[in-house]
Amino acid sequence: MALVPLDERPVNVELPIAIAAIAGADLVLPPDELMPDIRVPGQADAIGDWLAEVAPKVDAAVVSVDTLAFGGLIAARTTDDSVVTALSRLDRLRALKATAPDLPIAAVSLVMRATNSYNPQEEPLYWAEVGKELHRLGALHHRDFLVRAKALADDGNAAELQALRDSLDPAVIADFEQRRLRNHQVNLAMLGMAAERSVDPLLITADDTAEYAAGSLEQVWLGQWMTVLPTGGEVLMYPGADEVAAVLVARQLTCLSGVAATFAVACAEDDGLGRIAKYENSSIETAVARQLKASGARLVTDDDAEVLVIHAPDPHRRDFVHDKISFDEVDRLAADKTAKLIARLLGEGRRVALADLRYANGGDPLLVENLIANGLALKLSAYGGWNTAGNSLGSVVAAAAAAQIGRAMGTLDEGAARRMLIHRLLEDYAYQSVARPQLERRLDADYKTRKFEAEGLETSIETNMTAELTTLLHTIAPGATGVTNISFPWHRSFEINFVLTGVSA
Template identity: 45%
Template sequence: MAAGAAASRPRIALLPLDDRPVNVLLPQDVARVGGYSLDVPPERILPSYRQPGDIAELAAWLRERALDPATTHLVVSLDMLCYGGLIASRISEDATTVALAQLDVLRRLKRERPGLVISAVSLVMRASNSYSAAEEPGYWTSYGKELHALGGAVHRLDASSDDVSLSELTDVPAEIVSDFARRRVRNHIVNLTALTLVDEGAIDFLAVTADDTATHSAGSAEQQWLRHWMRFLPAGDTVLMYPGADEVGAALVARAIAQTAGARPSVRVSCREPGGLDRTPPYENVPLSESINRQLRASGASLAEAHAEADAVLVVHAPDPERHDMFGGHPDRHDANAVERTAAAVREELGRGNAVAVADVRYPNGADAELVRALGRAGALGELIAFGGWNTAGNTLGGVIATTVAALVGRGASDRDARRARSAVRQALLTRLLDDYAYQAVVRSEDGPALFPDHLPVADDEVVARAERAIADRLRDTLRDELPGEDWTLTSLRLPWRRSFEVELTLEPSER
């Protein structure tokens, strides 16, 4: 890995996708692992669940950070800049012109500070295959699955010249379809305009990502249209498009860290599951191997050839071929052979003295508990530089790869900074193990129905407080009894959106 030592640590500013821990705290963990400072907006101007952030104040904050000479990189979620957050991008009534005016903020900043590096991410709007309106317009409770199916039906017609009326495709009322379609048009225009900002030079790097998609869907069709313009525009070949959402802020922070350090880490991928990298994970639309390659590039790393020397090895626990989900469709058995193959790969790579990270993409919505336990029995958990297994394959890969890239940069720092980086690596590792394994795979799967009587965000404060106490107690037991966290203490835990899907953890070194 070629790297140059920075005379001083410049600052990176992040405008996150929303206020959840994975979008605010994970990028900060990545920055600490690399030995860098990360600025994020104050909580008061960020969104809070379905309440959007203040786009005027967010733009003002971004401008303030951009004009600070110490800031060398901006990492910008266009969904936050244009709409006030992820959910706002799906439910807000803002006109297309309002969103486009927010993109002009980036043009102005680039004119004022041409040397400022601006990396951005923009999402292709999802169409959840569910009847949950928790993160969607209210009509999703009645028509969500039908709208998802409609997107797939229209996509299949793309190569046809036949005239097909809407009534032939769906029974959803026209006014509902119209509202859904207009929102998609608005967001698609923003994505197209983002491509032109790359071609203008106002954005230095753009990732276009999509979550909860399928091979045939409204989002997949829009990705094809975007790819057309990526091929047409001279700078379009620098844009990356791949499955993901919540992890991209962390990936682009890692990219900024690597660029600042003059580093391009090389990562070799190891997957012992036959054909595992060729599988398309649930909720995604491309094979795992493509996602890994693009996630590495987005994070500022390169993919090393099989068996080649590399700065780190990413061991991948491949997707379950039966496409089980850890939560809501908990697999009734674990594949002991798959677990042993992955655990053996980790042991062998560590035995060769390699830096090893593990991307557990076996199941969405939680790590494979048997894999974590197998690695624990082998004494391998504490030797990893990164671990992830919390959500979709794209979300997991982005977090693991970003942390890996930052850790490799941190190792090249001065002795004092390297010691801090090692401590940050352990903190980030334990945070993911507590969240992805102890909470998502164990507590949420086993105790979720008892702790969370309501499917939607819990209204009763006492129920929330009781759940937070119970979860914290279970995680403290796990940290003490199963994980290599003898020098760390879980100091706080909360449910930021008052639901079971995510927890916010705080770990601090234990007093001696």
């Protein structure tokens, strides 16, 4: 399969490669020199040329529209490319389908976010000064739209909206809203391509969602066009971003093999599936249904089906990045319930994939350490607990689905499946929930910043983290040798890349 990734980070490159490998498939990607490098956009036109060149040699394609149109995720928020330029690049998909009508092309396009922060690393530089105000502006415009549509009671929002607009530089507002309009036009164009089946499926996803936000309002407009347009290819819209390429790899494996993975869903807490996770705007039950559908999998109630176990979100919506989490008896009880559910299911001979959604940006140490202590962690078919609930759900479903497809086709790579499981346990639990909070406390104390700016600091962190993660790896998988090639692709602690050694089937 050909993959045009969302950007160069491991979750958008290494994760889809690993998902494909589980089923015995190979991914081909654009050359590194064409890809983005943090804020340096990828070479969008050359990536389009590459896709046209490899298309006759592959069985399917997965395309990130933000990369094809703008050169990557950050580029879609920061470049000055016109809508005419972006749409002309997207015409490559239409031309590709015309010349290779039997080539399955799956695509994902993002609704532009407006993060509630003053961090400009992934945004226009004015985010450092007015990022939170622009986030609030989108929320107020959304509410104003609903009031004018008589879908929400007038609560005096208009005065706050006008005051905020008056306080902001008109040039900044114009730049921000014109970027949103441009990207919205790209999404509308992709709906047209889905209607004519140039792509199928099309996923329109959004990260950092909120009940009221500029992106949430855009989803209302997009949803209306999804309803109005004649049925063509399948279109799904839901929260997500970095997991989507892995999900679409699983979807294309389903398309090519004719094998649809099946899952039953279980949660140890009675109200768990009805909760809404941090950074998302719909229930976990809805999120599960969307991720299964996006991957081509089916939800069943069969007594012998693989079980997708949901470790339900924390009602307090805590986050390993922003909160110093101390665990109480409620947390311990929740972890114990999920661990007992997994033990029972495994004891019945069921395959179990675990979506560890209790906390944002890291797995639940209480749960994972319970599973390790009882010899259950490595009996899972898949695990995920990173970043948002959507990220975790998508990666878990994709990995477990790829294994089911590979098993049915006789192409399952047991070693790849085991490496994927151990990698996610090590990254999502050991790094994100254990090692990274300790690292950030050291950075706060010694440097008063979490940026890797001091001379030699990043190299020192890589060396220390190699030792820390190797020690943690031995608790997860005692037979594994170690961790090598640790790096931080965006020169911050949020993303880490590494290679496992001594891991076999």
